[in-house]
Amino acid sequence: xxxxxxxxxxxxxxxRRVGGATGEFTALLNDIVTACKYISNAVNQGxxxxxxxxAGSENVQGETQKKLDVISNDxxxxxxxxxxxxxxxxxxxxxxxxxxxxQYPKGKYLITFDPLDGSSNIDVNISVGSIFSILRxxxxxTNPTAKDFLQPGTKQVCGGFALYGPSTMxxxxxxxxxxxxxxxxxxxxxxxxxxxMTIPEDTTEFAINMSxxxxxxxxxxxxxxxxxxxxxxxxxxxxxxxxxxxxxxEVYRILTRGGIFMYPKDTKDPSKAGxxxxxxxxxxxxxxxxxxxxxxxxxxxxxxxxQPEDLHxxxxxxxxxxxxxxxxxxxxxx
Ligand code: AHG
Ligand code: MN
Ligand code: MN
Numbered sequence: 001x002x003x004x005x006x007x008x009x010x011x012x013x014x015x016r017r018v019g020g021a022t023g024e025f026t027a028l029l030n031d032i033v034t035a036c037k038y039i040s041n042a043v044n045q046g047x048x049x050x051x052x053x054x055a056g057s058e059n060v061q062g063e064t065q066k067k068l069d070v071i072s073n074d075x076x077x078x079x080x081x082x083x084x085x086x087x088x089x090x091x092x093x094x095x096x097x098x099x100x101x102x103q104y105p106k107g108k109y110l111i112t113f114d115p116l117d118g119s120s121n122i123d124v125n126i127s128v129g130s131i132f133s134i135l136r137x138x139x140x141x142t143n144p145t146a147k148d149f150l151q152p153g154t155k156q157v158c159g160g161f162a163l164y165g166p167s168t169m170x171x172x173x174x175x176x177x178x179x180x181x182x183x184x185x186x187x188x189x190x191x192x193x194x195x196x197m198t199i200p201e202d203t204t205e206f207a208i209n210m211s212x213x214x215x216x217x218x219x220x221x222x223x224x225x226x227x228x229x230x231x232x233x234x235x236x237x238x239x240x241x242x243x244x245x246x247x248x249x250e251v252y253r254i255l256t257r258g259g260i261f262m263y264p265k266d267t268k269d270p271s272k273a274g275x276x277x278x279x280x281x282x283x284x285x286x287x288x289x290x291x292x293x294x295x296x297x298x299x300x301x302x303x304x305x306x307q308p309e310d311l312h313x314x315x316x317x318x319x320x321x322x323x324x325x326x327x328x329x330x331x332x333x334x
Contacts, residue, residue, distance in 0.1 A: 004191040008030055036130055036170060038079065039068075055070045060095040073116075077098060081100055081104055087141070088148075090112045112284075117246060118245060129163040135151050150310075152306060159172065159285070170190045180194025209245070219332045255289075260325060260328070262318045263316065274314045294319060
């Protein structure tokens with residue numbers, strides 16, 4: 001029997017070590033964990049509980065919402081609105097921020113989340129997940145507006161994601177390394193199974209949606225062409241490719257065995273700087289990847305240093321094994 005450290009114990013002890021912990025952060029994280037357990041259960045039950053398929057609505061990004069996008073968003077809100085740790089929430093699936101309703105106490109944190117990442121994979125039974133980022137509500141602000149969320153990724157207190165795969169996992173950082181937990185379904189607790197996750201600096205595995213190739217910029221084309229040429233080209237080694245279309249699954253793979261993941265800038269829709277969203281996807285994942293020794297860039301700048309201008313802003317993302325990300329960044333400079 002595995003009787004390892006639970007996520008609550010791990011976070012409480014980590015907070016105690018850094019000092020001044022009031023227990024509020026641990027309690028907030030517990031509510032997020034509860035949301036992830038609910039979503040995990042819904043994903044796992046699938047067709048048995050009628051959660052597959054589309055909801056018949058569109059989100060603010062103009063994407064068709066799946067039933068599970070909407071359900072997961074509601075679960076996140078219900079699990080987090082009541083306890084008094086948050087001043088407001090923002091989600092990929094909501095046009096505007098969600099202020100804490102008047103009947104509940106307010107707290108000092110803000111969260112942003114992608115309640116269900118990889119939604120195109122729900123109906124085909126491939127891994128999906130949830131991504132979240134915790135920020136501090138600016139000092140003196142009791143009724144935050146969207147602009148109070150517009151903090152660069154370097155200000156994050158915590159970045160994390162849940163992965164609903166063959167095992168349900170939770171991966172998080174508070175700026176002190178990266179820890180991975182596995183949900184023990186019988187006990188209902190996330191148990192620390194992957195302490196100090198680190199990303200190897202080198203890799204021979206890349207992930208990109210190749211169908212967008214004709215829309216890419218020159219530096220990304222060059223990098224991928226060199227990977228494809230493998231041992232017959234300038235890289236002198238063969239590469240392998242993966243594309244799950246769930247960022248959570250790609251990042252988890254990279255945390256486990258290295259790799260590079262790219263959703264670069266492209267000309268497919270000139271109104272969008274990239275596909276992935278800065279506040280719900282790029283920043284929390286960037287925080288985790290950097291804390292594991294990897295890198296996360298747009299190709300031109302460090303993702304976590306971007307000053308957000310809009311809640312739903314999209315950015316190019318190139319993340320993973322450090323030496324490979326740095327190579328792509330160098331190609332952008334040339
Ligand atoms: P979401 O399901 O939250 O909209 O995010 C999907 C994202 C990301 O997880 C994945 O890497 C990428 O979109 C897949 O995009 P393509 O379908 O264009 O490959
Ligand atoms: Mn997503
Ligand atoms: Mn999503």
